[in-house]
Amino acid sequence: MGHVIEQLYVVRAGTRGITDAVVRAWRGPGRERDLLVQSLKAAAAATLAWAVSGWWLRDPVALMAPWVAVVLVQATVYRSLFKGLQQLVAIAAGTLLAAAAEALTGNTLASVALVLPLVMLLSNWPRLGDQGIYGPTTSLFTLTSVPVSGLTVSHRLLQAVLGAAIGIAVNALVLPPVHLRDVRENLGGLAHGVREALARMAEGLVHEDWSEETAADWRRLSDRLQQRLESLRSARLWSHESLRLNPGLPRRSRGKPLPLPAESEDQRWGAIVAQIGGVTTTMTDIADEHRTVPAPDQQALGEYGRLLCDLAAACGARADLICPPSAPGETRARLDEALNSVERRHGALHKELGDARGVSTATTAVLGTLLIQAQNIWHHLAPDTWPRHGSMSGAAP
Numbered sequence: 001m002g003h004v005i006e007q008l009y010v011v012r013a014g015t016r017g018i019t020d021a022v023v024r025a026w027r028g029p030g031r032e033r034d035l036l037v038q039s040l041k042a043a044a045a046a047t048l049a050w051a052v053s054g055w056w057l058r059d060p061v062a063l064m065a066p067w068v069a070v071v072l073v074q075a076t077v078y079r080s081l082f083k084g085l086q087q088l089v090a091i092a093a094g095t096l097l098a099a100a101a102e103a104l105t106g107n108t109l110a111s112v113a114l115v116l117p118l119v120m121l122l123s124n125w126p127r128l129g130d131q132g133i134y135g136p137t138t139s140l141f142t143l144t145s146v147p148v149s150g151l152t153v154s155h156r157l158l159q160a161v162l163g164a165a166i167g168i169a170v171n172a173l174v175l176p177p178v179h180l181r182d183v184r185e186n187l188g189g190l191a192h193g194v195r196e197a198l199a200r201m202a203e204g205l206v207h208e209d210w211s212e213e214t215a216a217d218w219r220r221l222s223d224r225l226q227q228r229l230e231s232l233r234s235a236r237l238w239s240h241e242s243l244r245l246n247p248g249l250p251r252r253s254r255g256k257p258l259p260l261p262a263e264s265e266d267q268r269w270g271a272i273v274a275q276i277g278g279v280t281t282t283m284t285d286i287a288d289e290h291r292t293v294p295a296p297d298q299q300a301l302g303e304y305g306r307l308l309c310d311l312a313a314a315c316g317a318r319a320d321l322i323c324p325p326s327a328p329g330e331t332r333a334r335l336d337e338a339l340n341s342v343e344r345r346h347g348a349l350h351k352e353l354g355d356a357r358g359v360s361t362a363t364t365a366v367l368g369t370l371l372i373q374a375q376n377i378w379h380h381l382a383p384d385t386w387p388r389h390g391s392m393s394g395a396a397p
Contacts, residue, residue, distance in 0.1 A: 080172065
């Protein structure tokens with residue numbers, strides 16, 4: 001009974017996920033709508049290829065055209081062209097080798113046994129990429145579907161070219177994909193994730209509510225930021241590729257420039273993620289029961305938590321500037337206010353560390369490291385205004 005209930009729960013969750021995806025695709029642009037458009041384009045390309053090859057030309061091997069067309073509606077126009085060339089080479093090699101084996105042996109079984117080892121080795125050639133598998137499959141289709149002759153071989157190759165042309169044309173001319181939204185979404189998600197991580201650490205330090213388990217949670221937050229950073233890098237590569245050989249780009253750019261965030265923003269947030277990793281490593285070492293790193297005074301850690309809180313506010317304002325906000329002046333005012341608060345609090349902590357009479361050795365050593373990491377985050381958030389008034393001229397003594 002419990003197994004049945006578990007299966008019903010899985011089915012229900014899957015159904016809800018599909019329903020949510022459909023709703024998001026209906027409401028507006030997004031990954032779900034992009035997936036829907038590409039799926040419909042692939043189906044349309046296959047249908048058109050079959051209409052031309054099977055219905056109009058009545059070709060005996062008409063299956064090849066829609067088979068190739070549906071595969072070549074790729075995520076970018078450049079990828080469609082590149083994969084199309086790889087696939088045509090693999091199909092041609094598989095077809096010609098199969099025809100040669102049939103002519104040599106005159107027996108289907110012997111031909112399959114002879115040609116498959118060769119085309120399987122060829123399918124692993126790096127130049128063919130993941131399209132190499134079409135060599136063995138085409139060989140099998142050639143040897144088992146219809147009598148092998150010069151006519152059927154030429155028809156198969158021509159159908160492959162026809163399908164590739166239709167698939168590439170549909171992808172290039174009908175809503176050619178441009179993957180700019182993924183960069184903005186991933187960059188925005190990373191920036192807001194940074195703000196959340198800093199705010200969570202700040203809350204624990206200010207309220208003295210942290211332990212070894214809490215530090216492990218902070219480490220997981222830091223690892224999640226690294227994953228988001230990798231997703232951003234992948235999205236940036238996809239965006240560059242989608243702009244290559246894209247015939248729809250001039251039409252889209254005619255009205256106004258495509259709002260793609262600068263790559264310097266990737267570097268900014270990547271550097272901040274690295275500093276947060278350093279903060280979490282230091283806090284994990286402090287919280288370790290078998291630590292060799294001495295724990296700073298709690299009051300000093302509380303002040304450091306408030307510094308992280310101000311940095312989180314600055315990150316939130318900087319994140320809102322990634323895409324043009326509705327009120328840019330107000331957002332920049334929030335950023336300046338947060339950075340001014342960071343400057344004041346950092347200066348106070350720096351001055352406190354310089355006073356050896358009121359600070360323990362443990363606090364000086366560990367909090368100095370933490371301050372350097374916070375200072376670097378500040379530097380990446382406001383490179384044009386750092387340092388100011390000499391408050392960032394040095395770290396802990």
